[in-house]
Amino acid sequence: MQSDPTLLASFLLLLPLVLPGQPQLVRSALNSMDGSGTFQCVVHLPNNSIFLQQLEQLQTTLQDLIGKYEQQLSRVKEYAHTTEDQDSQTLELSHMLESRNPGVTVSQFDNPAFNLLHLELEGAQELVSQLQAKAGVSGAMELIRQLRNQVTNASLALKLLADSDYRSFQEEVDILESRLSECEREKEQEQSSTYPGPPLAPGSCTHGGLQKVSRPLVLKLNWRGLQYKAGAWGRDSAPNPSSSLYWVSPLRADGRYFDYYRLHKSYDDLVLLKHYEQWKMGYGDGSGNTVYKNFMYFNYYGTRDIAKVDLSSNTLVLRRSLPGATYNNRFSYAAVPWTTLDFAGDEKGLWVLYATEESKGNLVISRLNDSTLEVEQTWYTSQYKPALSGAFMACGVLYALRSLSTRQEEIFYAYDTTTSQEHHLSIRLDKMLETLHGINYCPWDHKLYVYNDGFLINYDLTFLTLQEKLPSSPIKKPSGASALSKPIKPTSPPGQETP
Incomplete structure (x- = not known):
């Protein structure tokens, strides 16, 4: 047979069995090698079957040991390859470490x-x-x-x-x-x-847009109680009001009907609940009302009409239909029902925010003539009004909010009516309770006045300097709108009505 290391090892393992004083398993072993290198081996074994079984067991054990050895040798080779790969990665990373920090040695990070x-x-x-x-x-x-x-x-x-x-x-x-x-x-x-530069003058728009909102200042609970969760409040939103008039208008507990409001001549009077005038109106709808130049503007109950009341006498002086506007809770703000018409005043005038069937529920901005309530110009935005939690105007720019949680809102969207451009923001606004109802901006003190589930709170607004003006991007035309900015003309001349 050919010389085989395995068989040779088997033969060598058998040699110790031939020891003095022990029964011989192998009586004689004759071997020779021919010229071709073939090893000839003749072994004479005894006929004892017990010894033969032991020999077979030894042979089996030897084969098992050889198999385990080969398996361990294979694993060692695999580990060697893995170690080489890790050494290569470590060398590359060590060069990166040394280039950034020469004092760090490779031994510290192996x-x-x-x-x-x-x-x-x-x-x-x-x-x-x-x-x-x-x-x-x-x-x-x-x-x-x-x-x-x-x-x-x-x-x-x-x-x-x-x-x-x-x-x-x-x-x-x-x-x-x-x-x-x-x-x-x-x-x-x-x-x-x-370093914001010089303080922003009351009613001034020499800035680059809204930058941040302060933490809320909680003034007090509305005078009617905690169950009156919906409503609005604020200051006269004219740029230069003739008086520091504050107004509060809680809705009924149903969150819709606007019947009573109070007027305070100063902030101290409001805080101390003294020197106020309380009026009953009886035909308001929702919490979208605002005060501009000593007149209150609101949605007339159950209609698409704009109503104008003289606060000095609580007299309805004008009522006019808003063409195309939806009403009766159609396309209201998210979680704030009965806000189909939302009025706002700022440095540029009087505005109404609403939606139409033509805009498919997207928010529409219209600037009003505060004397006649006629629509002077209209802009279409790309934001679905029922997805917003509220909006306000400042210097002719619409700022839209969405709810992030029960304790935080985000001013995430702005539309500039001067340029018909939109841009996206991320300005966080903390709140005391979950729902913001009436949101009114006052240009005189640059504050937001918010009715938060029955509580009167306000925020200080900070604006960017003109050098830090926010970039804008062109707004896409909504489906069904022929222009970004166009005047709306009523189909028939609206007449003045009285309740």
């Missing part, structure tokens, strides 16, 4: 995954340093210092526990990066408002 985390932490440290260099407000500096400490602690923990599971560290790095990005965004907004 795991490629941890090297990636270390690089991310280094990027976070650089971002913290940049933010700290730009910071100019003590509160922001404290936050940045806290973030720097957290990044440093995470980096140290990464070095100490390099042999442990790195997934938890990856999550921590992700959280830190998210907080740093949020801090950077807030810091940019804070820096742009740190």
Whole structure:
């Protein structure tokens, strides 16, 4: 037979069986090798069957051991390939580390995954340093210092526990990066408002648009009680009001019928509930009313009509139909029923926000003649009105809100009627309770007056300087609208009516 290492090993393993004083399993072994290299071996075995069985068992055990050896050898080869791959990755990452931080040696980070985390932490440290260099407000500096400490602690923990599971560290790095990005965004907004230039004059539009909204100031509960959750309140929204008149108009508990309102001659009178006039009107519909130049404008009950009341005498002086407008809760704001007509006043005049069947429910802006209530011009937006939680006008720009949660709104959309352009925003607005009802802007003090589930709250608005004006993008024409901006002419001359 040919010489085989396996058989040779088997033969050698049998040799120790031939020991002095022990029964011989192999009585003689004759061997020779011919000229071709073939090894000839003759073994004389005893006829004892017990010894033969033991020999067979030894042969089987030997084969098992050889098989296990080959299996382990295969695994060693696989591990060798894996180690070579990891060494290659480690070498590449070590070059990256050395290029960014010459003081870091490869021996400190022998795991490629941890090297990636270390690089991310280094990027976070650089971002913290940049933010700290730009910071100019003590509160922001404290936050940045806290973030720097957290990044440093995470980096140290990464070095100490390099042999442990790195997934938890990856999550921590992700959280830190998210907080740093949020801090950077807030810091940019804070820096742009740190030096806002000269104070904005009452009724002025020399700015680049809305930048941020303050935290809410909760004034008080409306005078009728907590069950009167829907309503509106505010100041005269004319740019230069003749008096500092404040008004409050809760709706009935059904959230629709507008019957009573109160007038206060000053803020102190409103807070102290003194020196007020209380009037009953009896034909208002919803919480979309506003006050402009000492007249209250609202939706006449059950119609598409605009009503105008003289607040000095509580007299209905004019009532006119709004052509094409839907009514009776058709296309109201989300979670705010009976707001089919929403009136607003600002530096540019008197406005009404509504929807039509022609616009397929998208919000429509119309500027009104405050004397005759005729529509002077109309703009179509791309926003579906029932998807909005409210809107207001400031310097001829519509700002639309949507609800993010029970405690926060977002001013996410703006439409400039001067340029017929829209742009998207992300300005957060905190709220005390879930639903914002009447939202009214006052140009005189640049505040928002909001009726929040029965409570009277207000916000200070901050505007960008002209150099920081927000970019705008062309608005798409909604289906069925022939122009972005066009006058609306009624089909028949509306006449003046009385209730």
